[in-house]
Amino acid sequence: MSSFAYALQTTIGRKILTGLTGIFLTLFLIAHLSGNLSLLIPDGGEAFNRYAEFLHDLGPLLWIAEIILVILFLTHAYIGISIYLNKKKARPVNYSYYKSQGGPSKQNFASRSMLISGSIILLFVILHVMHFKYHLFSPETYMTSYDGQEMVDLAKHVEVAFLNPWIVAAYSFVMILIGVHLKHGVWSAFISLGAKNPKITPVLYTVGGVVAILLAAGFLLLPLYIYINGGLS
Amino acid sequence: MSTQDNISVNLKVWRQDGPNDKGRFEDYSLKDVNTHMSFLEMLDVLNENLMKEKKTPIEFDHDCREGICGSCNLVINGIAHGPEARTAACQLHMRHFKDGETITIEPWRATAFPVIKDLVVDRNAFDRIMSAGGYVTVATGNAPDANALPISKVHADSAMDYAICIGCGACVASCPNSSAALFTGAKIAQLSKLPQGEPERKQRVKSMVEQMEKEGFGDCSNFGECEAVCPVGISISAIATMRTEYVKAMFS
Ligand code: HEM
Ligand code: FES
Numbered sequence: 001m002s003s004f005a006y007a008l009q010t011t012i013g014r015k016i017l018t019g020l021t022g023i024f025l026t027l028f029l030i031a032h033l034s035g036n037l038s039l040l041i042p043d044g045g046e047a048f049n050r051y052a053e054f055l056h057d058l059g060p061l062l063w064i065a066e067i068i069l070v071i072l073f074l075t076h077a078y079i080g081i082s083i084y085l086n087k088k089k090a091r092p093v094n095y096s097y098y099k100s101q102g103g104p105s106k107q108n109f110a111s112r113s114m115l116i117s118g119s120i121i122l123l124f125v126i127l128h129v130m131h132f133k134y135h136l137f138s139p140e141t142y143m144t145s146y147d148g149q150e151m152v153d154l155a156k157h158v159e160v161a162f163l164n165p166w167i168v169a170a171y172s173f174v175m176i177l178i179g180v181h182l183k184h185g186v187w188s189a190f191i192s193l194g195a196k197n198p199k200i201t202p203v204l205y206t207v208g209g210v211v212a213i214l215l216a217a218g219f220l221l222l223p224l225y226i227y228i229n230g231g232l233s
Numbered sequence: 234m235s236t237q238d239n240i241s242v243n244l245k246v247w248r249q250d251g252p253n254d255k256g257r258f259e260d261y262s263l264k265d266v267n268t269h270m271s272f273l274e275m276l277d278v279l280n281e282n283l284m285k286e287k288k289t290p291i292e293f294d295h296d297c298r299e300g301i302c303g304s305c306n307l308v309i310n311g312i313a314h315g316p317e318a319r320t321a322a323c324q325l326h327m328r329h330f331k332d333g334e335t336i337t338i339e340p341w342r343a344t345a346f347p348v349i350k351d352l353v354v355d356r357n358a359f360d361r362i363m364s365a366g367g368y369v370t371v372a373t374g375n376a377p378d379a380n381a382l383p384i385s386k387v388h389a390d391s392a393m394d395y396a397i398c399i400g401c402g403a404c405v406a407s408c409p410n411s412s413a414a415l416f417t418g419a420k421i422a423q424l425s426k427l428p429q430g431e432p433e434r435k436q437r438v439k440s441m442v443e444q445m446e447k448e449g450f451g452d453c454s455n456f457g458e459c460e461a462v463c464p465v466g467i468s469i470s471a472i473a474t475m476r477t478e479y480v481k482a483m484f485s
Contacts, residue, residue: 003483004483007479007483010442010443010446010479011412011414011442011445011446011450011452011453012442012475012476012479012480014452015452015453015476016476016480083410083451083452083454086410086451086452087409087410087411087451087452089344089449089451090343090344090345090410090411090412090449090450090451091342091343091344091410091411091451092344093342094342095308095311095339095342096258096337096339097310097311097337097339098311099310099311099312100312100458100461101312101313101316101318101407101458101461101462102461103318103460103461104457104460104461104468104469105456105457105458105460105461106455106456106457106458107409107456107457107458111454111455111456112409114454184455187455188454188455191455191469191472191473192455192476193476194473194474194476194477194480195473196470196473196474196477197470198468198470201469201470201473
């Protein structure tokens with residue numbers, strides 16, 4: 001085994017990979033959210049539909065991006081699970097009573113449930129792609145045309161989905177979990193990637209919390225708006 | 234915190250006859266505990282009572298009893314070294330407990346720290362990590378002049394912040410993953426700040442990380458619990474430093 005391949009498998013290599021994949025997944029979420037929020041432009045979904053069409057027209061470039069995303073997800077999930085398994089091996093007999101010392105400790109609901117929040121996110125991502133890309137739960141395909149150009153009315157598809165209270169509830173739950181995952185995740189990724197100035201690290205924890213809240217709130221905005229408003233406009 | 238001079242406590246102590254014994258909790262109660270006693274002195278009193286009753290005393294590790302040797306490894310009420318921050322178990326006073334309180338005492342629990350007896354665990358894994366790279370090369374012969382090697386105050390102070398590690402293992406004991414990242418990181422960070430550590434700098438981080446891996450410690454998930462229980466308050470910046478040192482060693 002080359003020393004580089006070995007390095008990636010040490011506890012340090014694994015942590016750097018979790019951090020890197022986590023950061024790239026977070027960046028992907030930011031890009032995804034910006035696309036979604038174009039639905040709030042009061043133009044009957046035109047900007048959003050044109051954006052979706054533009055992505056589709058990228059063809060092979062889009063496939064490459066999708067493959068990279070799948071690799072990011074799988075690597076991240078694989079290491080997350082292996083860290084959990086290692087932890088079981090490293091302490092087979094648990095304490096009968098265990099408490100956090102508090103103070104500088106970042107042990108809390110968010111950090112202790114990374115594997116659970118992550119696993120639900122993974123399940124959600126699979127269902128989400130089936131739903132919005134392969135129309136699993138709503139088989140109709142809506143069409144529209146702008147300046148004579150026919151295209152898929154994905155905005156309508158989203159609108160129909162988020163008028164269903166069950167979809168809104170399930171979706172909102174997972175978006176909150178993404179916030180919970182990132183509350184510990186963003187900060188953790190910085191430390192995994194070597195942030196070490198003790199003057200800056202406490203600030204990073206706050207920054208992580210803010211990023212988590214903004215992302216969760218951003219993703220919650222659309223379904224709640226559509227549901228409460230009874231449609232997009 | 235108790236303002237009385239004497240309190241009674243109930244103790245729930247882990248007893249294990251040897252490495253292969255399954256172990257169990259045993260309950261004891263102790264009256265008239267002087268609140269100015271340290272936690273270990275309270276255990277001494279309990280052991281004396283046990284010996285008077287012709288019972289086997291509780292084995293626990295201790296040496297300096299002044300917070301510098303790192304032997305007193307006890308998980309007290311679910312927290313390594315007990316409820317007081319930046320305090321080793323030997324420096325913990327009984328006044329921090331309430332009259333009539335039940336106190337649970339367990340050994341460090343980690344595959345890499347097997348229990349020898351009762352509350353005593355084998356921490357040789359730390360020594361093997363040290364042997365793997367926690368040393369520096371020095372010229373033999375006459376001792377060099379003091380202060381012959383200039384070190385900036387910033388670096389000296391920062392190295393000292395890591396050098397204060399007493400190797401007690403509370404970081405491992407409290408970590409939900411049983412990771413030894415804070416201990417190993419502190420040793421690597423300390424030597425990376427000093428010119429004396431320079432000759433072995435790259436090999437050191439590789440070897441020590443490899444040994445830490447072999448000992449069966451878990452991964453670090455940046456919980457920061459280690460920093461919270463560390464009796465000398467070593468920052469998890471040590472762990473981030475170990476990671477950057479490792480990457481630098483890999484790419485150069
Ligand atoms: C949109 C998707 C996701 C994003 C943005 C994300 C983000 C992050 C970030 C930034 C971290 C911190 C990395 C570090 O500690 O260095 C992290 C950690 C973690 N993630 Fe995710 N994650 C996502 C999906 C998942 C999935 C699908 C799983 C599946 C199991 C997962 C499991 C974990 C676990 C277990 C950790 C903690 C690792 C540890 O204990 O050190 N995540 N995530
Ligand atoms: S006995 Fe030496 S540190 Fe507690």
